[in-house]
Amino acid sequence: MIGTDDVQLYYQTVAHNRHSFEQLYDRYEKLVFSFSYRLTNNRTIAEEVTQDVFLKLWNGTNQYAEDKGKFSSWLLTVTRNKSIDELRKSKRHAYEPMLDKDSLTEETVSTEVTAEWNERRELIRTAIAELRAEQQEIIELFYFKGFSQSKIAEHCKLPLGTVKGRIRLALKHLKGIIGQEGGVSNE
Amino acid sequence: MNKSCHMLIDYFNRTLTDVEMRQFEDHLIECPSCQEELMEWEMLTEDLPYESEAVEVPTDLKARVFASLPDESSKNENVMQIPVKEKSRRPLGVATSILAAGLFASLVANAFLFTEMQKEPDIAQSEIQLIGQSILAPEEGTSASAVAMLIADGDQEVLLLDATDLPTLSADELYQVWVIEGDQPYPAGIVQPNETGTGTVSHPLADLSGTWDTVAITIEKEPNLPAPEGQIILAGGI
Known part of the structure; x- marks a missing residue:
């Protein structure tokens, strides 16, 4: 499994060891940047994040x-939080959304993280494709778009009180498929 | 089930106002069921970031990130070289393997070992444990930062503090470290920063191993006053 010494590198980073920080940076830069871009669809924001x-x-x-x-999960949660916040801020200031499809690339440098990430991406995408369209949509709105409960209710024409249950069901269903297909959802 | 529990999804998605966010965070501390549910949402979504397509990162992003780090290269060199010049190498070798095995910050720990080795070369062979550590938050208007670590060496506890970017003081001022237990502060060493504003201090806590939970640095006119009188520069829980 990747990043077995992440925690050690993290504590060394906190104590301002540049070498450890650089190792962590190189390990996660592309994942953090790409995930932020997935959430914001904006390279400028993804760079800032x-x-x-x-x-x-x-x-x-x-x-x-x-x-x-x-x-790694914590780092990605921090990335998601910051991306959502920055996206909202930019919308309030009527930022120009930058659609930048040219930046999608084939894999270049393959590190341990990108190799595992490629594998997981295929697995997750296959699993998502197996979900019903409504379940796919609710995961997109909830996790990737970061919509509020009421906005999801409005968008999906669902009673507000049922939204949380629907999201949970979709995610559990997805987790189940991933577990069956790859058995790597946790480690 | 409290009415705040219904806000968990909106908390997760950060759609609450700042006030609601703080209210929910207060609620979360007291609500085991929300804590558990939050962990469940984190677990259910942990695969999803990996669904992202790999995107080309701007080639200069790394350079920009590293350029914005404060320059500490001079500090690293000083601290790393000190132990080699002093005493025999044997205790240091043992110390180094302890450090590699543990989560100590090499920089700070070397400074600690150096201080201790001047008094007692064999100290590095005794059992050193990291009990707690904390990043001290700067007060408004300063860019100073510091890491505080509480280390147990046998039955002795030592507070180790490493500060950077401390503002330059006038001739009659000093940086006083405090540990605070409830409302009661105790002086816990003086930081003497070098010309770049960097300083490390290790302070034995022989008389201070109570239930204190906060570390702070203030600017004072006199060392080891009964209570801080000057401006707080950094503070944090440990």
Whole structure:
């Protein structure tokens, strides 16, 4: 499994060891940037988010602890939070959305992280494709678009009280398929 | 089930207002069922980031990130070289393997070992444990930062503090470290920053191993006053 020494590198980063920080940076830069781009569809925001996420790791503003789960999951949660916040802020300021399809690339450098990521991506996409369209949509609106419960209710024409149950059901269904297909959903 | 529990999804998706966000965070501390549910949502969504298509990263992004880090190369060199010049190498070798095995910050730990080795070369062979650590948050208007670690060496506890970017003081001022237990502060060493604003201090906590939970740095006119009188520069829980 990738990143077995993530936690050690993290603590060394917090103590301002540049070499450890660089190792963590190289390991996760592309994933953080690509995930932020997936959420915001905007390269400028994805760049800002990536810089912010890593700098806050260095200066200790975002603090990880082992009871928060795996380091990689925590880092991606921090990335999602910042991406959602920045996207909302940019919309309030009527930012020009930058559709930048040219930037989608074939794999170039293959690191341990990208190799595992490629494998997981295929698995997740296959699993998502097996879900009913409504379930696919609710996951997109909830997780990738970060919509509020009421907005999801309105969009999907569902009673507000049922939204959470629907999201949970879709995610559990997805988790089940991933588990069956690859058995790597957790590790 | 409290009425706040219904806000969990909107908390997860950050669609709450700042006030609601803080209210929910207060609620979350007291609500085991929301804590559990939040973990469930995190678990259910942990695969999804990997669905993202790999996108080409701007080639200069890494350079920009590293350019915005404060330059600490001079500090690293000083601290790393000190132990080699001093005493025998044997305890240091053992110390190094302890460090590699643990989660100590090499920089800070070397400074600690150096201080301790001047008094007692064999100290590095005793059992050193990291009990807690904390990043001290700067007060408004300063860019200073510091890492505080609480280390147990046998039955002795030591507070180790490594600060950077401390503003330059006037001749009659000093940086006082405090540990605070409830409302009661105790002085816990003086940081003497070098010309780049960097300084490390290790302070034995022989008389201070109570239930204190906060570390702070203030600017004072006199060392080891009964209570801080000057401006707080950095503070954090440990």
